Amino acid sequence: MPAAPLIDAYGRIHDNLRISVTDRCNIRCFYCMPETEVQFVPRAEILSFEEMERFARIAVTLGITKLRITGGEPLLRKDLHLLIRKLAAIPGVADLALTTNGVLLPQLAGPLYEAGLRRINIHLDTLDRERFLRITRRDDLDRVLEGIALCRRLGYHPIKINAVAVKNLTEPDIVPLARFGRENGLEVRFIEFMPLDAERRWDRGQVLLADEILEVLSRGIAPLEEIPDRDPRAPATEYRYADGLGRIGFIASVSRPFCLNCNRIRLTADGHLRYCLFAIEETDVKPLLRGGADDGQIEELIRAAVGGKWEGHEINSARFIPPPRPMYSIGG
Numbered sequence: 001m002p003a004a005p006l007i008d009a010y011g012r013i014h015d016n017l018r019i020s021v022t023d024r025c026n027i028r029c030f031y032c033m034p035e036t037e038v039q040f041v042p043r044a045e046i047l048s049f050e051e052m053e054r055f056a057r058i059a060v061t062l063g064i065t066k067l068r069i070t071g072g073e074p075l076l077r078k079d080l081h082l083l084i085r086k087l088a089a090i091p092g093v094a095d096l097a098l099t100t101n102g103v104l105l106p107q108l109a110g111p112l113y114e115a116g117l118r119r120i121n122i123h124l125d126t127l128d129r130e131r132f133l134r135i136t137r138r139d140d141l142d143r144v145l146e147g148i149a150l151c152r153r154l155g156y157h158p159i160k161i162n163a164v165a166v167k168n169l170t171e172p173d174i175v176p177l178a179r180f181g182r183e184n185g186l187e188v189r190f191i192e193f194m195p196l197d198a199e200r201r202w203d204r205g206q207v208l209l210a211d212e213i214l215e216v217l218s219r220g221i222a223p224l225e226e227i228p229d230r231d232p233r234a235p236a237t238e239y240r241y242a243d244g245l246g247r248i249g250f251i252a253s254v255s256r257p258f259c260l261n262c263n264r265i266r267l268t269a270d271g272h273l274r275y276c277l278f279a280i281e282e283t284d285v286k287p288l289l290r291g292g293a294d295d296g297q298i299e300e301l302i303r304a305a306v307g308g309k310w311e312g313h314e315i316n317s318a319r320f321i322p323p324p325r326p327m328y329s330i331g332g
């Protein structure tokens with residue numbers, strides 16, 4: 001008899017697990033990581049592929065069907081294709097995706113595709129070399145574009161572009177990125193800047209709102225019409241151009257929170273289970289994974305974590321406290 005689904009106190013069914021495979025990254029986006037003196041988890045604390053696979057296998061028995069691989073930058077994890085192959089082989093996994101900054105795609109898009117990966121999100125905020133450098137503190141735009149072109153040739157689908165929108169910085173990128181998506185069959189999703197930066201410099205004034213971006217696109221490219229939710233639990237609200245050429249998405253955590261439909265839990269690279277991107281508390285799974293616990297004990301832990309999940313982030317309330325972990329050590 002199938003196990004009872006993972007339902008929290010608000011009636012939300014959880015079927016989506018995001019696994020961070022490393023907190024390391026090869027770029028330094030200012031809205032995520034400090035430029036220098038980054039605190040990384042000691043390597044011995046990082047879960048092995050076997051531990052990640054075991055956790056995923058147990059989670060699948062509880063109704064998880066979607067897996068997303070994140071980081072830091074997941075392509076920095078050596079032999080990542082081996083983990084992809086393991087996860088793709090778990091019966092019950094209906095959807096396996098990965099989010100990357102794309103810098104290592106020229107070398108690794110092939111082996112990952114061979115291992116069974118088909119869906120990929122590539123983080124790219126600008127097509128302008130100077131602004132890329134300013135945002136990421138690295139001069140790698142060409143490699144990212146080369147990686148995107150290779151993913152298209154290999155047949156990854158869908159390929160989505162995740163673009164963090166920051167006020168008074170990325171406005172000039174909105175139309176060029178959207179055009180780039182239309183011309184190359186890529187779905188661009190604009191992400192509102194969230195208070196997850198390691199240096200705690202986020203403020204509301206820096207958030208370029210989804211409605212503002214929509215306005216710019218409707219004037220600069222073509223009118224947009226909202227697509228009725230394919231999956232209301234997916235974080236992005238999607239639009240199509242009135243001329244039928246392409247789609248655009250918005251992940252508007254600040255101006256249009258979507259917590260009431262949340263179906264996600266996260267496993268950090270050092271084995272902590274988080275019921276929310278912004279959670280203050282988390283559950284350490286490592287002692288069980290490394291301490292001889294049986295699958296039942298780990299199931300109980302997952303159920304307890306989901307059972308204790310809060311209603312949603314409190315970015316828009318005076319009670320908001322940034323999570324103790326910055327974005328790079330949680331994963332998108």
Ligand code: SF4
Nearest residue numbers: 259262276277312313
């Ligand atoms: S902020 Fe937390 S509860 Fe809200 S959608 Fe994101 S992960 Fe889910």
